[in-house]
Amino acid sequence: MSKKDAIQKSINKIRNNRSQLDISTLVDGVLKGDLQSLATSITLLESTNPQKRQQGQEILDKLMPHTGKAKRIGITGVPGVGKSTFIESFGKHLIKEGYKIAVLAVDPSSQVSGGSILGDKTRMEELSISDKAFIRPSPAGTTLGGVAARTRESILLCEAAGFDIILVETVGVGQSETSVHSMVDFFLLLMLAGAGDDLQGIKRGIMEMADMIVINKADGDNVPLAKQARINYKNALHLFPPRKDNWIPNVQLASGLNNEGTEDIWKEIERFYSDTAQFIDDTRKEQNTYWFKEAVNDLILHEMMNNSKLKSSLITLEAEVKNGYISAFGAAQRIMKTIKNV
16 A cells, blocks of 8 residues: 555544544534534534535434434414414423423525525524523425425434424415424414404315414404404314314414413313323324335435436426326336336
8 A cells, every 4th residue: 555545544534533523422412412412413414415414314313212202293374373472482381391392493495596584593582592492493495384304303303302392383385284294293283363264264184184273363452353263263173074093173372472372272282192192102103104205205316316317317208297298107107117227
């Protein structure tokens, strides 16, 4: 081995050791509840850089035995419903109850620039300064339902860091919220009263996924409207078929601005975890399987787009499908034949 090769080998060894040392340090930091280590680990997982992404994955793999103990709660609602104000009020109540909470707040991304406002942390001023809370704003990107691509992995990291309750706030822009529903135990839907025809203003599908509906901003002159909306939604929920866990979603009133309603909401969520405990473990196993398949699909597509022959075929067939020259299923079959011949 030449002197030059020996030096390069030594440099590579130092780099590898440094990388391993950083990973070990971050793992230890997360387990100790160090917020900087947690934030850095999430950043690595969210990175589009393959090497950094791999480091983040190594950290998560080492932390997996320490995950799964937190309550996972999804919170969604249309823009303007007051999600951030409600979450701050709700979060402060949970902290008073003795819990450590993490808020994974997903902000809208520009479809033009890809930029995100990431303003949730500034809108939760009191919560953001608490040593019992961790707020992580992430850009939604193009992920379905406004959920950041790595949100589920961030949930696991927060659990490893010792947080008792994980709140996932989604954009709530009228898209399917299936993504957030498939990564949480409890799905809370925030609604407004007096904003037009309440029952027509939301798709039936999202109501069927909701474990609770909360009429927010039930304060001042809006209280009578909120009470009437509560009756309307309760009647609508009775029309849905029974659930396998036998849980009957309730409709509550709240005012994030006045810190009202949070105690009753939390009691209802605690009742949910008590009444459906035997189903939650099975649900999480189903979710794990779902996300495994999603990850496989993502990796297959990624590999296809990085293979020159497959990418060329994909682009050609996509244009043919778009212009109606071939069916989507027929194009997919041709892609599979191309894959087998690569």
